[in-house]
Amino acid sequence: MSDQPRTTPPEVIVVDVREPDDTPPPPPGDHLTGTPVRVVDLAARLLDKNDVQAAANREIFRARGLRVLNLVSSPGAGKTTLLQRTLDALAPEIRCAVLVGDLETDNDAQRLRRPGVPVAQITTGGACHLDASMIQRGLDALSLPDTRLLFIENVGNLVCPASFDLGENRRVTLLSCTEGEDKPLKYPPIFTSAHVILLTKIDVAEALGFDRATALQNIRRINPHAEVIELSSRSGEGMERWLAYLRGMVA
Numbered sequence: 001m002s003d004q005p006r007t008t009p010p011e012v013i014v015v016d017v018r019e020p021d022d023t024p025p026p027p028p029g030d031h032l033t034g035t036p037v038r039v040v041d042l043a044a045r046l047l048d049k050n051d052v053q054a055a056a057n058r059e060i061f062r063a064r065g066l067r068v069l070n071l072v073s074s075p076g077a078g079k080t081t082l083l084q085r086t087l088d089a090l091a092p093e094i095r096c097a098v099l100v101g102d103l104e105t106d107n108d109a110q111r112l113r114r115p116g117v118p119v120a121q122i123t124t125g126g127a128c129h130l131d132a133s134m135i136q137r138g139l140d141a142l143s144l145p146d147t148r149l150l151f152i153e154n155v156g157n158l159v160c161p162a163s164f165d166l167g168e169n170r171r172v173t174l175l176s177c178t179e180g181e182d183k184p185l186k187y188p189p190i191f192t193s194a195h196v197i198l199l200t201k202i203d204v205a206e207a208l209g210f211d212r213a214t215a216l217q218n219i220r221r222i223n224p225h226a227e228v229i230e231l232s233s234r235s236g237e238g239m240e241r242w243l244a245y246l247r248g249m250v251a
C-alpha cells in the first residue's frame, strides 16, 4: 500500500470464505433405521487445526513486524465505531490495516475505509467467528508493507470467537453499557481470555441506569489482570487512554 496515494481510500477487498455448499450437516445418527453411530469429536480436531494455523499466523505477524489486535464483543457493542475513531486519530502517524469479519455485507469495511488504510472484509457466511485460516487468507489479500498495527474486527458474538486463537498479540473484548453489568459473569470465556477489556458507550451509562461500578467489579472478578478502559467513541471520553495503549504497543 506504500505506493497508494494517501488521499483516496483504497477499495474494500471482500474475502468470501464460505464453502460452495454451506448447508448445515445432517443430524447425527440414523433415527429411522437405528444404525449405530460413532461420535467423533470434531470440535476438538477443529480447534487443534486452528491452533496450528494460529501459530503460523503469529510467526507471519512477527516476521512482518505487525502488532495485531483481535476485537471481540456482542453485536453492536461499538467495535466499528471505535475503529473508525481510532483510525482517524492514529492512521496519520502509524500505518494501520483492518480485517473485518461478518456473516454478510461489507458495511463495516465500507465504514472503515480511510486513505492509506488497507481494509479487507471477510465474509463468513454461516460462521459466527473468524478462525486462523480466514485470517491467513485475509492477509494474502492485503498489501501490508510498513504496516505496524493490524486490527481484526471479529464477528459480533459473545461466545464463539472466544475459542478461536487467530495468532493475535492482544485480544480486546468490548462490553457496552447497553448490554448490562452481568455479561462478564454470564459469558466468562470471552472476558477471561482478554488482554484488554473496554467498557464502551459510557456517554449513555447514566441515562440507561447502567451501574459502572458493578460492571467493573464483575469484570475484575472474571479477569483481574486485563487492562480495563472505560470509553465513549461518541463523546471521546477515555479515547486518549486507548490511543496511548495502542501507541505503546508499537513503541
Ligand SMILES: Nc1nc2c(ncn2[C@@H]2O[C@H](COP(=O)(O)OP(=O)(O)OP(=O)(O)O)[C@@H](O)[C@H]2O)c(=O)[nH]1
Pocket: 073, 074, 075, 076, 077, 078, 079, 080, 081, 082, 108, 155, 156, 157, 200, 201, 202, 203, 204, 231, 232, 233, 234, 235
Ligand atoms: N451512544 C453511543 N453509541 C455508540 C457508541 N459507539 C457505537 N455506538 C452506536 O452503537 C451502534 C453499533 O455500533 P457499531 O460500531 O456498528 O457496533 P459493532 O460492534 O461494530 O457491531 P457489529 O459489527 O454488528 O457486531 C451504532 O448505532 C453506533 O452509532 C458510543 O460510544 N456511544
Ligand SMILES: [Mg+2]
Pocket: 079, 080, 081, 108, 153
Ligand atoms: Mg461492526
